[in-house]
Amino acid sequence: MLRIHMSGVDLSKVRMATRPDALWETILSFHRLRDRRGSTVFGKWRTEARPRLKGEVRLLAALIPPRGYFPDFLTPSQESSEPYGIETGMEVLRNTPPARIRAELALLGAGRREAGRAPDGRAEPLGRFIDALRGYHRAAIEPYWSHIRASIEADRAIRGRALLDGGAEELLASLPPMIRWRAPVLEADYPVDRELSLDGRGLLLQPSYFCRVTPVVYRDPQLPPVLVYPVTHSHAPVFTEPGPWLGRLLGNTRSTVLSVIGNGCTTSELALRAGVSLASASQHACVLREAGLIHTLRHGSSVLHTLTPLGGSLLRGGAPLALS
Known part of the structure; x- marks a missing residue:
């Protein structure tokens, strides 16, 4: 507890x-990569990500065990609510004081089989680890950001x-x-x-x-x-690509429904804003969710709809959402 x-x-x-933290997602996803549990949410991701990896797993495993403690310096802290992007986080990681690296590696446990491959605070081994971490991020995180x-x-x-x-x-x-x-x-x-x-x-x-x-x-x-x-994962497919549902999006009413969702609303609020019945709002939201344009989560007795990056881009005429 x-x-x-x-x-x-x-x-x-x-x-x-304000947004996901690139290094927290990268490190925690490495746990999920080696964990067979959570197949409904992470199974497809594992299947797609593993073939893109090369030698990164062996190097990363030296510092990131399958479960339990991993060194704090791998996920640099900051005072603000604005998490690090991947490149800034890597730079902060690279500048970790050697004494701190050695102290946290001691906590990780010298008895672990992989301990001999862990960087010891010197620039060269740490640089190899960071290169492996960057390669892993590109293969396993960046395509799904x-x-x-x-x-x-x-x-x-x-x-x-x-x-x-x-x-x-x-x-x-x-x-x-x-x-x-x-x-x-x-x-x-x-x-x-x-x-x-x-x-x-x-x-x-x-x-x-x-x-x-x-x-x-x-x-x-x-x-x-x-x-x-x-986060609470929805029951929709995890990494959905645009599919034949997009043809069902034509029509003024559904375009209105998509636009009024904005920064988030419940089904009742959606019906009120769009001027449609509750049943109609629910049906429109279902189609938009299947198309990967909105994200729906249950909260108490209601559900909350928010735009996905694809939905936001569609409303902006194809302009991409700024990611970091």
């Missing part, structure tokens, strides 16, 4: 990350509504079921017992596509507090 102790000051400093970002945006829409409705406490109460707000403690399912005091530093909430089952926090309590938690 993880228990995060929060004061009133900490509550006032709870914030949401728009889908990853769409899932995080859908989660942010739900958390944003909770924040507006009831403040930081309602936001914390809205987090996935493995995380429970029992003021003044945020509890979460966790592999070991852990107590974390924020001491007025606040908490960054970082939704993650590849996080699974339990959230993740830094081992070092002195680092800026961040809670990485799994």
Whole structure:
């Protein structure tokens, strides 16, 4: 069990990350690559990503075990709510002090079979590891980044509504079921017992596509507090490519439905904004979801619809969504 102790000051400093963090997604996806569980969500991704990999798995496995602790320096911390892009994150990783690398590798465990292949803080071994990490990101993450970002945006829409409705406490109460707000403690399912005091530093909430089952926090309590938690995955195909559904999108009503979804709305709000019945709004949303143009998540007794990057691009006349 993880228990995060929060004061009133900490509550006032709870914030949401603005987008997915490239290095968190990269590192956590490496866990999913070697894990046979979660096949409904990650099975197709594994099948597609593995053939594109070369020697990266062997090098990365030296620092990223199949489960449990991995060094904190692999996912650099930042004070702001704006996560690192992949190149900035790699540069911060490259500049990690050698003493910190050695200390965290000692925690990883010298008895592990792969420990001898781990970089020891010297520039050359660390550079090889970073090159492997970059190659892995290009093969396993970059082709799916728009889908990853769409899932995080859908989660942010739900958390944003909770924040507006009831403040930081309602936001914390809205987090996935493995995380429970029992003021003044945020509890979460966790592999070991852990107590974390924020001491007025606040908490960054970082939704993650590849996080699974339990959230993740830094081992070092002195680092800026961040809670990485799994998004709720929809039941739609995970990495859907545009298909024959696009021909069904023709028509003024459905174009209106797509446009009024905007930054997110429930089915009831969609019906009201588009001037259609609730049943019609639900049917239109179903077609748009099958076409990969919207993302739908259930939240309590309602569902929330948000645009995917493809849907947003279509509304902008084909202009791509800026990704980082």
